[in-house]
Amino acid sequence: MPYRLHLMVCAGTGCVSNHALELRDALSAELAKRGLGKEIEVVTTGCNGFCGVGPILLVQPDGIFYQKVQVKDVPLLVEEHLVKGRPVKSLMFTPPEAKEPVPKMRDIPFFGKQMLVALRNRGMIDPEKIEDYIARGGYQALAKALTTMTPKQIIEEIKASGLRGRGGGGFPTGIKWETCVHAHSDDGVRYLVCNADEGDPGAFMDRSIIEGDPHSVIEGMVIGAYAIGAHQGYIYVRHEYPLALRRFTIALDQAREYGLLGKDILGTGFDFDIEVHRGAGAFVCGESTALMASIEGRVGEPRAKYIHTVEVGLYNKPTVLNNVETFANVPVIIERGAKWFAAIGTEHSKGTKVFSLAGRVKNTGLVEVPMGLSLRELIFDIGGGIADDGEFKAVQTGGPSGGFIPEDLLDLPVDYEKLYEAGSMMGSGGVVVMDETSCMVDVARFFVDFLQSESCGKCTPCREGIKALHGILSRICDGKGSEADLAMLEELCSVIADTSLCALGGSAPNPVLTSIRYFRSEYEAHIQGKCPAGVCRALITFRINDKCTGCHLCFKACPTSAVLGEPKQMHTIIQEKCIKCGACYDVCKFDAVTKE
């Protein structure tokens, strides 16, 4: 019997951790119980993108979008929607500005402004079934490339499309491929490597693409290999991505079985295979030379790049290294043409970009938007604005070594050059939004702390310099900073940026420099003994005012017995005992505890 309805259950890592697989099994069991198993299909899909409201269930062909679906909702959902055709309002999503729930996915503003290229199959396929990918036109671009185009034509097409590296650097992909072809190799061996070592805290673009549509990456890699004449490829995936690893491995096996990978691909005589290399989760291994050293079995440390890896890379052979999202774009460009792709975006940044929207926004998740969209549209239209109706303070783009962008630059378009000019970068696409509860000095210290521990230690400016940055920032957060510290920070930053061996050190100063550039007043306040956001413990004092009713809650909550007072009498805090944990502030129902 043909399936009349399809239940697309999101099984990205976010939804899985919210029990999406149990939900899927409960749906299948309930359908079987009602005798509907043969007419209604349950499909396990990759990340839908709207991670903040998972587990997500999309009913096709109706396009009805259900959010936060629990196992206990299943009997009602099956009875009402699937048997009687009455969609269940209580499980629908209500956008922050709306009063009524919105039934259809396409009408939800979060999805409305997005444009899916790299994520073209998002939520519509089972990533563990190659048949689903082929049904949506998968491997057609590969067939076209292998039979109707020469390697040179493919490179020209990619060059004309304006595709640039989506991993952070933004180097034009076609030029990289062309350079690799022209690079000398004694025995003609060239390698193609996919970088899936996504290490930025709060970033999950590459993971979601591999989890949701692994074949799009494989297809892009095979086309790339044909273009540069490589017969062996690698994908470097971090071991912390078990689901991505599993789905990619399944996809590789299926592609080999169908003759889309391995010897004599599609009967054209072209050979190419991909080996999975698991990374141990070092941030520096996202850097090309360190990544290749790691694949070779050496310590994952970068080297100086007087000679680029595209000329002398993996095993000293010319090597093309591209990011997951870059490869996922390639089949679409081959199929729809460079002209189509180049029509999307800005003058120098073409196509779309996938972002993981995180931090203090209402709608967190994975989004793909055309280049040139403003940060304001990204955060307020798609992201739905600031969580708990707070006030926007800053947005960090480009991961831990990206800069902070303040409110008056929110109309900045998403574009490699524009973000760089503002002191930040595109990076791989992490977007972390901060509101007035974030202290910019503290946040800068947080990211510098991360970079300090991820520095491989090979070159002195990065190893010692970032540590020194961290020391100064900690001093300022502790209220022991001076005016001279600011000048010192700026000087150190310029030395680190100029003299570090690789991009880890080179970009590490970004969070410090941009926080000084746009939020200097916060640094000055700290030096004068105040933390405006009330975050830095050394600079805040908790007090109890006369609104206190003597409810005794804070007395019970205080872990150090710093609160004194009898029930129904006004309480006080003994400052010497207070560890500034804020427990009293959080439990007080009468606004009687103040933070200064």
Add this chain to the structure above:
Amino acid sequence: MAKLTISELQKLREKLAQERQTREGNARGQIIIHMGTCGIAAGARKVMTALLEAMDKQNVRDVIVNTSGCAGMCSKEPMATVQMAQQAPVKYISLNEEKIVRILNEHVLKGSVVKEYALAMGSERVG
């Protein structure tokens, strides 16, 4: 699975895409079986099964079959609404297994409304 050639890949794609048409929402039209308590009591479930079996036998993959609640004429159940693209919906009343298959073959697949089972063209106004 034997290794594919280019032409086999094209054929496989067409077959797989056809099987998944309703998942994408691509369809020439939609048949809605009214499945309120009254509809189910009058035999709507049998009508639905007969319809799906007929579609399977004839390999019809581009028609969406959906359910909805009571249409408000409980005495005329089982009922169905046929909604073809760019056309006014047609409501059919007092259906059984044979009638729904005839509606599939004549109205949905060939475009001619089965007048003897039809109640009316169009839908009631909402609001």
